[in-house]
Amino acid sequence: MPQWKIACQEQLLPGASIEEKWEFAQSAGFDGIELRTRDDEAFEARLGVLKRAVGRGVVLPAVCLDGLALGGDVDRCADAFRQVAAKLGVIAALGGRVVVAPVSDGRLLPVPSQRSSTEDYQTLSEGLHRLAERAGREGVSICLQPVNRYEGHPVNTLDQAAGLCRAVGTPSARVAAGTFHMNIEEADPAGALLAAGPWLGHVELADSNGFEPGAGHVDWWAAFAALDAAGYDGWAGFACRLSGPPESVLPASVSLLRQAGG
Amino acid sequence: MTIGTPPEACAPDLAGLRRNAAATLLRNWRGSATVPTGALYPHQWSWDSAFIAIGLAHLSPRRAFAELTALHGAQWRDGRVPQIVFNPAVPEDAYFPGPPFWRPLPRRGPAAGVSTTGLVQPPVHATAVLAVAERHPGAATDAAVRHLYPRLARFHDYLFSRRGVASGLVGIVHPWESGLDNSPFWDEPLGVAGADLADDITGLRRDLRHADAGHRPTDEDYGRYMGIVAAYRDRGYADDDLLGLPFCTVDPLFCALLAWSEQSLAELARRAGADPGRHAERARELAHQVHTRLFDPALGCYVALDARSGRPIRKRTVAGLVPLLLPGLPAGRRSALVATLTGPAFGLGSPDVRGVPSYDLTAPDADLRRYWRGPTWMNTNWLLWTALRLQGETRHAERLASDMVRLVADAGFREYFHPVTGEGLGADHFSWTAALLLDVLAREPGGQRWQR
Numbered sequence: 260m261p262q263w264k265i266a267c268q269e270q271l272l273p274g275a276s277i278e279e280k281w282e283f284a285q286s287a288g289f290d291g292i293e294l295r296t297r298d299d300e301a302f303e304a305r306l307g308v309l310k311r312a313v314g315r316g317v318v319l320p321a322v323c324l325d326g327l328a329l330g331g332d333v334d335r336c337a338d339a340f341r342q343v344a345a346k347l348g349v350i351a352a353l354g355g356r357v358v359v360a361p362v363s364d365g366r367l368l369p370v371p372s373q374r375s376s377t378e379d380y381q382t383l384s385e386g387l388h389r390l391a392e393r394a395g396r397e398g399v400s401i402c403l404q405p406v407n408r409y410e411g412h413p414v415n416t417l418d419q420a421a422g423l424c425r426a427v428g429t430p431s432a433r434v435a436a437g438t439f440h441m442n443i444e445e446a447d448p449a450g451a452l453l454a455a456g457p458w459l460g461h462v463e464l465a466d467s468n469g470f471e472p473g474a475g476h477v478d479w480w481a482a483f484a485a486l487d488a489a490g491y492d493g494w495a496g497f498a499c500r501l502s503g504p505p506e507s508v509l510p511a512s513v514s515l516l517r518q519a520g521g
Numbered sequence: 522m523t524i525g526t527p528p529e530a531c532a533p534d535l536a537g538l539r540r541n542a543a544a545t546l547l548r549n550w551r552g553s554a555t556v557p558t559g560a561l562y563p564h565q566w567s568w569d570s571a572f573i574a575i576g577l578a579h580l581s582p583r584r585a586f587a588e589l590t591a592l593h594g595a596q597w598r599d600g601r602v603p604q605i606v607f608n609p610a611v612p613e614d615a616y617f618p619g620p621p622f623w624r625p626l627p628r629r630g631p632a633a634g635v636s637t638t639g640l641v642q643p644p645v646h647a648t649a650v651l652a653v654a655e656r657h658p659g660a661a662t663d664a665a666v667r668h669l670y671p672r673l674a675r676f677h678d679y680l681f682s683r684r685g686v687a688s689g690l691v692g693i694v695h696p697w698e699s700g701l702d703n704s705p706f707w708d709e710p711l712g713v714a715g716a717d718l719a720d721d722i723t724g725l726r727r728d729l730r731h732a733d734a735g736h737r738p739t740d741e742d743y744g745r746y747m748g749i750v751a752a753y754r755d756r757g758y759a760d761d762d763l764l765g766l767p768f769c770t771v772d773p774l775f776c777a778l779l780a781w782s783e784q785s786l787a788e789l790a791r792r793a794g795a796d797p798g799r800h801a802e803r804a805r806e807l808a809h810q811v812h813t814r815l816f817d818p819a820l821g822c823y824v825a826l827d828a829r830s831g832r833p834i835r836k837r838t839v840a841g842l843v844p845l846l847l848p849g850l851p852a853g854r855r856s857a858l859v860a861t862l863t864g865p866a867f868g869l870g871s872p873d874v875r876g877v878p879s880y881d882l883t884a885p886d887a888d889l890r891r892y893w894r895g896p897t898w899m900n901t902n903w904l905l906w907t908a909l910r911l912q913g914e915t916r917h918a919e920r921l922a923s924d925m926v927r928l929v930a931d932a933g934f935r936e937y938f939h940p941v942t943g944e945g946l947g948a949d950h951f952s953w954t955a956a957l958l959l960d961v962l963a964r965e966p967g968g969q970r971w972q973r
Contacts, residue, residue: 453548
């Protein structure tokens with residue numbers, strides 16, 4: 260089994276600067292830092308700082324665009340796509356190859372969504388098609404991440420996301436598997452990873468309770484076995500909350516994943 | 522004869538094989554256990570699950586323990602671990618003989634709502650649990666062992682106390698209990714057993730929808746199988762009068778695996794804080810009985826006994842080589858068995874033979890495509906590979922491992938293989954083929970050797 264390339268989202272790492280975070284990340288066993296942006300303007304403004312960091316050897320393989328409403332209604336979805344498109348050039352300039360886009364409604368749903376998904380699915384499909392073409396030109400993959408039914412629709416499972424990518428038919432449209440959401444939505448998480456293998460572009464790691472891997476009951480052995488069986492060779496990134504101080508829980512979590520075949 | 526080198530020079534893609542083996546097991550997973558293969562065998566089989574767990578240990582220890590926990594969740598109140606645990610989500614007529622044929626199950630059967638057959642299969646489970654535990658030490662494993670040990674012990678207690686025949690050996694009451702259903706061992710005992718359903722059997726069988734009739738047991742065999750099951754079922758699966766049943770034999774593979782697993786159970790008892798002594802003693806005694814009473818010097822292998830007539834069944838089958846696993850081999854026994862294994866009957870190391878066939882290649886009734894009457898199977902080959910390693914026969918073990926890898930590389934994860942051509946036979950995507958290949962690839966550091 261290969262040793263996986265594991266990154267950690269930047270906000271989880273201690274340190275005032277991206278360089279300080281990178282120093283800690285390496286000591287904890289990570290191979291890269293996954294950037295995370297929630298705000299429209301701030302990310303573009305960080306380009307200079309991040310470029311300098313890359314020049315100093317910091318590895319930034321992916322960016323997660325949290326807080327967008329890709330799964331929202333038509334207007335909010337279109338706005339979300341515009342925001343993603345605006346960031347593609349920045350990500351490419353940093354050498355990043357993966358953009359993770361959770362298909363969230365942008366707010367927590369009090370009950371599972373009951374809205375008809377047909378129109379939303381159509382909007383998503385068309386938006387993804389345009390975005391993927393542009394991402395492809397920049398050398399970047401746009402990875403749709405299904406989220407659980409309390410946070411978004413109409414894409415809750417890997418199979419649904421793979422179906423969208425299949426419909427779009429562009430290699431730069433891919434699936435990001437989020438293990439926290441899969442724990443809620445997938446009947447057989449390992450089987451789902453294996454089946455979605457050809458479409459996988461990224462994996463977001465969080466345990467069943469949303470904390471770092473090892474803090475819950477996800478079968479990490481089975482997950483990594485499935486990724487290996489699927490021939491996946493991309494990155495996996497910590498995208499979670501922490502159950503304790505990062506200095507102690509992050510190295511322990513990486514160690515656990517490595518032992519589980521990660 | 523060539524020993525220790527593969528017959529062909531081209532190197533199999535070991536990483537690809539490993540990935541495909543894992544994918545096969547993951548696809549055959551059904552939430553709590555693994556089916557042997559989706560269409561032909563859509564339920565959980567007892568000894569399949571043990572071999573599958575040995576492979577799952579290389580993917581997910583949690584899943585490996587879950588596989589065996591699910592099986593033992595269907596254990597009968599009398600201790601027997603059933604041959605098949607039926608999946609209630611699968612239509613009852615998808616497999617024959619399905620749940621209706623086995624009913625009624627007695628009160629000392631499984632828990633209400635659990636549907637099983639009333640037979641057992643070779644007890645290799647304790648060895649499988651120990652294999653998983655040794656690979657993954659830790660608190661979760663300790664908990665799994667504490668949960669499984671008493672269940673495994675009850676199964677073995679059932680076999681020793683309820684299935685004892687021929688003064689110190691352990692009997693089986695159906696060819697299916699041997700795991701080698703249509704082995705030539707059972708031709709004679711079956712011949713006197715009658716064939717209750719022979720006329721209707723073709724229409725009832727489901728296996729022929731998924732596999733070539735020429736690769737499966739015959740209708741006549743099946744008719745007799747059903748007659749024997751019906752007799753046992755109609756007595757409420759009672760073991761009070763084993764010799765009064767239409768079929769009762771002693772199988773060297775079944776007894777050897779029980780003795781081997783009883784040894785493993787001693788180690789599991791130690792880990793669970795129980796007394797290992799009685800297990801070690803039972804293992805020693807049964808191994809002694811096998812060695813002293815089932816070996817046929819003229820054939821150079823162990824043979825079966827017809828417990829009803831008391832007569833040995835003098836044939837060379839792969840089951841007669843499996844006692845090589847056991848400690849306490851009498852002087853000269855190891856070399857005699859290795860000579861049989863590498864001689865014309867089984868041909869290990871010969872460029873003309875792939876793996877170890879299930880039956881004597883020189884026998885006039887060998888049928889190289891039909892199930893257990895000639896084809897090479899991965900589980901018996903894995904048992905012999907393990908035995909050869911235990912006995913220090915490293916070169917022969919390496920050669921057998923190489924054959925196993927190449928058979929799968931050439932023909933896929935098939936249920937069994939033609940022992941001369943290597944043609945894949947029976948079902949495809951077969952779980953224990955994948956599981957045991959994973960184990961061979963993990964334990965034989967000889968990847969480089971195959972890459973040459």
